[in-house]
Amino acid sequence: MRLLLLAVLRPHTGNAVTAQRVRDHLEAAGHACVLRDASDFDSQPDVADFIQAAGVEAALALHLHRAGRLLPGHGVPFGIIFGGTDLNEDVNDGEKHQAMGRVLQEARFAVAFAESMKEVACLQWPHAKNKIYVQSQGIATAPNAAFDWNAFLQRAEIKQRADEVCVFLLVCGLRRVKDPLFLVDAFSEWHREEPRVYMVIVGPEVDPVFTREVKAGVRRAAGVRLLPEMAQGDLHAALKHCSALVNSSVSEGMSAAVLEAMDLGVPVLARNIPGNAAVVTHEVTGLLFADPQEFVQLAKRLVSDPALEKGLVARGREYVRTFHSWQMERATYQHLVRTLVGCAED
Template sequence: MKLLFLAPLSPKTGNHTTAERIRSYIESAGHTCELRDAGEFQSPAEVAHLVNRDPPYEGALAIHVFKAGRLLLDVHVPFGVIFGGTDINEDVKDEQKRVVMEQVLQKARSLMQLSPSSSSNRKFAVAFTDKLKEEAELFLVAQSSKIYVQPQGVQTEVTEKLCWTDFLRNSGVRNECVDELRIFLLVCGLRRVKDPLYLVEVFSGWHCKNLLNILVIIGPKIDPVLTVEVEAVVKRTTGVYLAPEQSQLELHAVMKRCFAVVNSSVSEGMSAAILEAMDLRVPVLARNIPGNAAVVQHEVTGLLYSSPQEFVHQAQRLLSDHELRERVVRNGKLYVKKHHSPKQESETYQRLVGTLHSA
């Protein structure tokens, strides 16, 4: 089967990593899967023209119902959609976007029901968590619809080539006590929904009381306006640094060396960075929002906070309570192993794409 796969593909983002992983699953099952950036296309008509080229595509897949799925509204091949966190946490609040998403989901269902033998198990929509599924059913999808829940699979690899001292120097960190630094790593693309400046002021005040506590922000520069703002704030703030982008292997090596991985997002579908940190046995400090609370159980697999001040409190607990640190690290690793198996994820997408093939 020849499949077109659309997704937002900003380099070195969770969306890009997830899409590449799913593409590999599909191709390992013997299909041809062409992954394209949704940002390349201006309208559904462009995608319909692409799909109909000789040899035509036989099916399609999209991550993010609005950003990518809307581009499939004019195609006449069966397709499936995967909900992104932005779909449910942000876009559904916009009436125009919500209407478009409903049209996408209705189109997917109608294309999957081409014959009387089609059954509900061939309605292809996927959510990463039960919470996202519940929200989708509440705001977008009729109760008769079937939404599969398939958490993201996690498989981390770490390069041995990273020089920790060079990484810190390139990030602007100047401290003779490199091995004593407690690096809190905020992994996020520079865009508003990730709220990269949320902790900066309070963290800087904490750093001034203990110069070994350092916050490093790392991720692709997605929003140019916000990037300029972040760079300006970081430049005049002590104890907070902006690191250059890294490859996934290098990023995992950086995560492995840091004291804790931080999330400060306004909303999340399922944070790949949080899951990767857990898999690497690194403590997680995550903002208490539904997407994070779905994977981080407070004091069990990580720590949640609801304000910058509470972040500092929880960080201090991690520093002083070694038993707590060991517990969340151990349980985080076990959680990822149990609930985020790449093997299970692979089997799910191969099976679902198989329903497109038989449609």
Template sequence: MRRGPGALLSAASCSPHWPGAANRSQDHLEAVGHICSLKDAFGYENPSEIANLISAEKFEAALAIHLYKGGRLLQGSRIPFGIIFGGTDINEDIKHEEKHRVMGAVLEEASATFNWKRFLQNAGIPQDTENLHLFLLICGLRRVKDPLYLVDVFSEWHRREPHIHLLIIGPAVSCFFCFRNCPNYAPFTSRAPGVHLLQEIPQDDLHAAVKRCFAVVNSSISEGMSAAILEAMDLDVPVLARNIPGNAAIIQHKDTGLLYTDPQEFVQLSKSLMNDPTLEREIVTKAKAYVKKHHSWDCEREAYQNLVLRLQ
């Protein structure tokens, strides 16, 4: 769905006597400049009718209210669509085999759905791992990010505790880390069990993955203000970052995150975090508050606006 105004289709079961979520969602979308067309799902028999409507009206995205009632009509849609769950689909429709099957198929197609199992499969992480603890390192693969810094110690840790995995996500922005054509690619594969490499993925999927991981990791040699760290804080995920000035400027050790000075300390701190749920909750809560106070969207917008005003 576009960030700016666009033509949106909303498919829902509508009643003039019970406007409910359909009309509220339309009001919310139009309030930010979208052109929203609300259609009653009961007025259409199959997805081809909705496809014709989408083509004729040139809709750019769609929302369906109720996974079965509205969502089934968007199957095979040529535009991105999302689903707003209701009560009936979750509590009743799921009990019926055919409706359950259709609902599952719709979710597979919905743009707003993150498939955790598929994500693990693409990353090469065994899906049957019990008590999976996934650490996420998000960075462009270049020297200053030092993505190999924790590989050896992490692989050694994984051999002792197979449920521990490190996933490095990011594009190769330096020829030093070119995929498959460089000896330095090998540590991510056969020589380093428990360490996985995945090329960049859409931002929404990345944020969904961050929420499902145990912690976000930073191993950079130098940082200004890491967006990955701040986003993890905002998403209620603990951060373990290399103790360098840029990271220490936004992380207070054992308060809003954990700072390590070498790979061995990284493992030590990770284990303490895994074994102390209270510490994890405190770090996550304080980090969220820190981001809200110092790095919120509103604060950033105001700073840019003030900068432009000073330039005039």
């Protein structure tokens, strides 16, 4: 089966990593999977031309609005994977809400990363509830064994010795929904009290206007650094040297960075929003904070309590390996795509 997989493929973003992983799952089942950036297509006719030229027999879209809106009306069966912002943000836009409902009417199936995401989708589009499946993201980390932590600290302009610093790593694309400035002022105050603590923000410059705001905010903040995106293996290796992975997003579908940190044995400090609370149980698999002051309190507790860190790491790793198996994810997508194959043969 020749499949089209549509997603927004900004480098080093969660969508791109997920799309590449799903493509691997489908190709492992013998399908020819053509991965294309939804941003490359201006309209449905552009997609229609591509489908015909490439001999596409079925399709899959990651993100109900950004990619899914391009698939209806082409005569090929397709499925949808919810992204996160489609359910958390786009549903509040009337025009997008209607467009996404039309996509779900024609889609053969839809995949949500968590039960909470499925509940939101069923509430918004009750007609689709019987075609929505829940499959958590599968995680398989692979740190770069040759990674140089001292070189990383030098790039971040951290001059203390490696064994003298505590680094909190915030991994995100620079866009408003990720809210990377949420903790900056409070963290800066903590750094002035305790100069060994640093927060390093790592991620691609997704929104140019907002990126300028972030850079200006970081320049004013003591103890906070900003670095560009990193290759996944290097990022995983850097995480293993950090005191914690931080997530400060306003909304999330399911943060791959949070799950990867758990898999690598790194504590997680995440903002208490539905997408994070779906995978982080407070004081069990990680720590959830509501505001910057609570973040600092919890971060101080984490670095001063080895028993707390040890327990969070052990339970977080066990949770990911139990509920976020990439083998289970592979089996689910291969099964769902077989249903598309049957549709295409009818």
